[in-house]
Structures are given as structure tokens and as C-alpha cells.
Amino acid sequence: MKKLTEKVLAFRDERDWKQFHNPKDLALSLVLEAAEVLEIFQWKQDMGAIQNAARERKEDLADELADVFCYTLLLANDLGIDLEQALESKIEKNGVKYPAEKAKGSNKKYTEL
Amino acid sequence: MKKLTEKVLAFRDERDWKQFHNPKDLALSLVLEAAEVLEIFQWKQDMGAIQNAARERKEDLADELADVFCYTLLLANDLGIDLEQALESKIEKNGVKYPAEKAKGSNKKYTEL
Amino acid sequence: MKKLTEKVLAFRDERDWKQFHNPKDLALSLVLEAAEVLEIFQWKQDMGAIQNAARERKEDLADELADVFCYTLLLANDLGIDLEQALESKIEKNGVKYPAEKAKGSNKKYTEL
Amino acid sequence: MKKLTEKVLAFRDERDWKQFHNPKDLALSLVLEAAEVLEIFQWKQDMGAIQNAARERKEDLADELADVFCYTLLLANDLGIDLEQALESKIEKNGVKYPAEKAKGSNKKYTEL
Numbered sequence: 001m002k003k004l005t006e007k008v009l010a011f012r013d014e015r016d017w018k019q020f021h022n023p024k025d026l027a028l029s030l031v032l033e034a035a036e037v038l039e040i041f042q043w044k045q046d047m048g049a050i051q052n053a054a055r056e057r058k059e060d061l062a063d064e065l066a067d068v069f070c071y072t073l074l075l076a077n078d079l080g081i082d083l084e085q086a087l088e089s090k091i092e093k094n095g096v097k098y099p100a101e102k103a104k105g106s107n108k109k110y111t112e113l
Numbered sequence: 114m115k116k117l118t119e120k121v122l123a124f125r126d127e128r129d130w131k132q133f134h135n136p137k138d139l140a141l142s143l144v145l146e147a148a149e150v151l152e153i154f155q156w157k158q159d160m161g162a163i164q165n166a167a168r169e170r171k172e173d174l175a176d177e178l179a180d181v182f183c184y185t186l187l188l189a190n191d192l193g194i195d196l197e198q199a200l201e202s203k204i205e206k207n208g209v210k211y212p213a214e215k216a217k218g219s220n221k222k223y224t225e226l
Numbered sequence: 227m228k229k230l231t232e233k234v235l236a237f238r239d240e241r242d243w244k245q246f247h248n249p250k251d252l253a254l255s256l257v258l259e260a261a262e263v264l265e266i267f268q269w270k271q272d273m274g275a276i277q278n279a280a281r282e283r284k285e286d287l288a289d290e291l292a293d294v295f296c297y298t299l300l301l302a303n304d305l306g307i308d309l310e311q312a313l314e315s316k317i318e319k320n321g322v323k324y325p326a327e328k329a330k331g332s333n334k335k336y337t338e339l
Numbered sequence: 340m341k342k343l344t345e346k347v348l349a350f351r352d353e354r355d356w357k358q359f360h361n362p363k364d365l366a367l368s369l370v371l372e373a374a375e376v377l378e379i380f381q382w383k384q385d386m387g388a389i390q391n392a393a394r395e396r397k398e399d400l401a402d403e404l405a406d407v408f409c410y411t412l413l414l415a416n417d418l419g420i421d422l423e424q425a426l427e428s429k430i431e432k433n434g435v436k437y438p439a440e441k442a443k444g445s446n447k448k449y450t451e452l
Contacts, residue, residue: 001114004197004200004201007200007201007204008200008204011204011207011208014213014217015211015213015216015217015218016217016218017216017218017220019218020220022160022163023154023163023164023166023167024151024154024157024163027147027150027151027153027154028151028154030147030150030151030181031144031147031148031150031151033147034140034143034144034146034147034181035144037140037143037144037188038137038140038141038143038144040140041136041137041140041141044137047135050135050136050137051136053136054136054192058192058193058194061188061192061194062192062194062199062202062203063199063202063203063206065185065188065189065192065194065196065199066196066199066200066202066203066204067203068143068147068181068185069182069185069196069199069200070200070203070204072178072181072182072185075150075174075178076178079167079171079174079175079178080171081171081174081175081178083178083179083182084117086175086176086178086179086182087117087120087121087179087182087183088117088120089175089176089179090175090176090179090180090183091120091121091124091179091183093176094124095124098128100127100128103128103130104127104128104129105128105129105130105132106128107130107133
């Protein structure tokens with residue numbers, strides 16, 4: 001993770017782009033890239049069509065997911081957030097919100113469990 | 114990264130949630146979580162207000178970024194995408210789209226460079 | 227439409243909110259409200275579940291769609307765009323992109339038709 | 340509004356697209372179109388740059404807003420929601436959440452007022 005962050009930062013510094021990367025625009029860009037992932041599944045209604053799109057457009061999906069990951073790493077870096085620790089702490093919180101025995105096999109929100 | 118993916122998968126398996134996690138709904142969820150990151154900066158106009166929000170709501174930001182990261186890991190896993198390799202390959206592609214000498218200090222899209 | 231825009235503007239002026247409503251934050255808010263519409267269908271996989279959500283959460287859907295419509299009217303107003311005319315002109319453009327005889331019964335993008 | 344809805348429905352029926360327009364994909368498309376509006380303001384940091392983008396890309400903004408409006412009309416129609424009434428009812432609810440005297444000149448969320 002640290003190495004990946006360093007690569008992304010080096011790319012940014014070579015282009016002197018830090019000046020544009022305020023947290024609001026990074027968050028905005030994160031949404032736009034996530035929307036590009038989602039677009040690949042637009043109008044795919046049944047599981048067959050969804051799986052087909054996943055297969056046929058695997059390279060596009062990899063590219064768009066990489067963009068999402070890139071902005072996630074930049075945001076975490078600029079905000080002083082340790083992403084690994086944040087994920088582990090969030091998994092713990094979600095474990096309390098969604099206890100395995102209650103949430104098992106249910107797609108309900110924790111407020112409805 | 115592998116360890117983190119394993120933790121996220123273990124969390125999912127304990128709850129038998131794989132059945133809900135088709136790629137379309139994972140991508141949809143990725144967008145929703147990215148939108149929650151963005152919401153923290155809604156109506157923050159100047160850099161001071163943006164930086165304030167970043168500081169005061171650091172824990173919320175860590176939680177929402179963790180959610181984004183979690184769905185990114187799940188999608189990559191389910192789609193058979195190596196996220197590290199995808200990021201490195203995307204950085205290379207972006208290096209071609211945005212050569213350092215041309216893109217330096219510019220916030221233009223590659224189509225306008 | 228004009229009456230609705232006037233009501234929305236009156237609401238804003240009574241609260242002196244014009245100062246926060248720059249086009250970027252209005253566009254950002256439009257995305258956040260659209261995401262709230264989408265959230266209602268998260269994890270609903272088959273048509274039955276989608277239709278159930280549409281029925282059971284009709285009031286929430288009406289509220290969230292109203293928010294989307296509200297920001298659409300504000301943006302159009304502030305940007306000097308005639309929304310009715312914009313829609314009619316867009317329908318014409320789409321008619322060229324997607325000629326009825328070619329696009330009939332197809333969910334392909336115009337670039338793939 | 341009724342006339343506009345009829346035009347949009349006629350466009351859809353000529354292409355036999357109703358079959359793809361389940362509420363989930365319409366909501367998903369609404370998000371994607373709203374994201375395209377937002378993209379126009381990506382990396383525009385100060386008010387001057389935002390206003391410039393608004394001016395220079397007015398036609399693109401009109402097109403993207405028209406797309407948002409189009410999906411809003413389709414969703415409202417398919418879900419049996421009267422959009423005008425939904426907006427008026429939402430303005431009333433917001434008037435309770437954000438009383439003019441309390442919310443005047445504040446960009447706080449109602450939960451923090």
C-alpha cells in the first residue's frame with residue numbers, strides 16, 4: 001500500500017498537480033470514477049447480462065477501479081488517514097452493526113434488522 | 114492487500130452475503146459510499162472551510178473511505194482483477210495521456226492538452 | 227415550471243441561501259440527491275424486489291425525486307438555461323443519435339449501434 | 340410538465356425501450372447524468388473558474404441537465420408520482436426542517452441547527 005501511494009504521489013508531483021488536489025475535488029473525482037465503474041452495468045438487468053458485461057469489459061473495469069483506488073489513496077494520504085487501519089476499524093464497527101447471527105442471509109439495513 | 118481482501122471476504126462469508134454481491138450492486142454501492150465522502154464537503158466553498166471539514170470530520174472521512182476501499186476490494190476480487198497491477202498499468206496509461214512536460218501545472222483534460 | 231421555479235427561489239431567498247448556491251455545489255447536491263434515489267434500490271436484484279421497493283417506499287422516492295427536481299430547477303435558473311427548451315432540444319439530438327428504426331428494442335449505446 | 344412527459348414517453352415508445360426502464364436502472368441513469376453535470380466543474384476551485392465553466396460550457400450543461408430532467412420525468416411517470424405535487428410537499432417539509440428564522444444565512448444541516 002505504501003509503495004502504491006508513493007507511485008501515485010510521484011505521478012502527481014511530476015505534473016505539479018498537488019495544487020488542484022484539494023480534498024473536495026478529490027472526493028468529487030472519486031464519485032465520478034465510481035460512476036464510470038457503474039456505467040458499465042447500466043441497463044444490464046439479469047445476472048447473465050451483468051456477468052457478460054463483467055467478462056467482456058474486464059479491462060475497462062480494471063482501469064476504472066484503478067482510478068477509484070488512486071483517488072482513495074490520494075485522499076487518505078492528504079487527509080492523514082491510514083487506510084488499512086481505517087478498513088480494519090470499519091470492519092469492527094460493521095461487525096457490531098451487523099452481528100453475524102442476525103445479519104446472516106439478510107440484505108436489510110442495520111436499522112431494520 | 115491480500116490480507117485485507119481476506120478479512121473483507123471473511124466478514125462477507127460469515128454473513129452469507131455473497132448472494133447479494135453481484136458486480137452491479139457492488140458498483141452501485143461503491144458510488145453510494147463515494148457520495149458519502151463527497152457529502153462531507155457539500156457547501157464548503159473556500160479552502161479554509163474545506164480544510165476545516167477535513168479536520169473536524171476526519172473520523173467520518175476515514176469510515177467512508179474505508180467503505181469505498183472495501184467495495185473496491187470486493188469488486189476486484191469478484192471480477193478477478195489484480196488491483197495493484199491494475200493501478201500500475203493505469204498509471205502507465207495516464208503517463209501517456211498526460212506527459213509530464215505537457216500536463217505540468219495544468220488542470221486540463223488530456224483531450225484539451 | 228415557472229411557478230415551481232419561483233416557489234423554490236422564494237424558499238431560498240427567505241433563508242438567504244443564494245450565497246451558498248454556486249453552480250458547483252448545486253451540481254454536487256444534485257448528485258447526492260440522485261444517489262439517495264438510487265439507494266432505495268440497493269441490493270434489490272430481481273424485478274419483484276425492485277417493484278416492491280418502488281411500492282413500499284413510494285413516499286421516500288417522491289421526496290428524493292423532488293430534491294433532484296429542486297436542484298435541477300435552481301441550476302437551470304442560475305445558469306440561465308430554459309429547461310423546457312433544453313429538454314426539447316436534447317430529445318431532437320437523441321433522435322439523431324438513436325434513430326427509431328436502428329435503436330428499436332436495443333439497449334446498446336449509440337456508439338455501438 | 341404533462342406535455343414534456345408525453346414527449347419523453349413518445350420517444351421511448353418509438354424505440355420500444357420501456358422494457359429496459361425498470362426503476363432501478365432509471366435511478367442509476369439519473370445518477371450517471373447528474374455526475375456528467377458535476378464533471379463540468381471538476382478541478383474548478385475558485386468562483387471565477389466555476390463561473391467561467393458555467394459560461395463556456397453552457398450548452399453542455401443544458402444537455403446534461405436535460406438528461407437529468409428526462410430521467411426524473413420518466414421515473415416519476417413509471418412510479419406513479421406527481422412531480423409537481425411532490426416538489427410542493429417537499430418544500431413544505433423543508434420549511435419545517437429549516438425554519439427561515441433559524442436557517443437564515445446558515446449552511447448547516449437541519450440536524451445541527
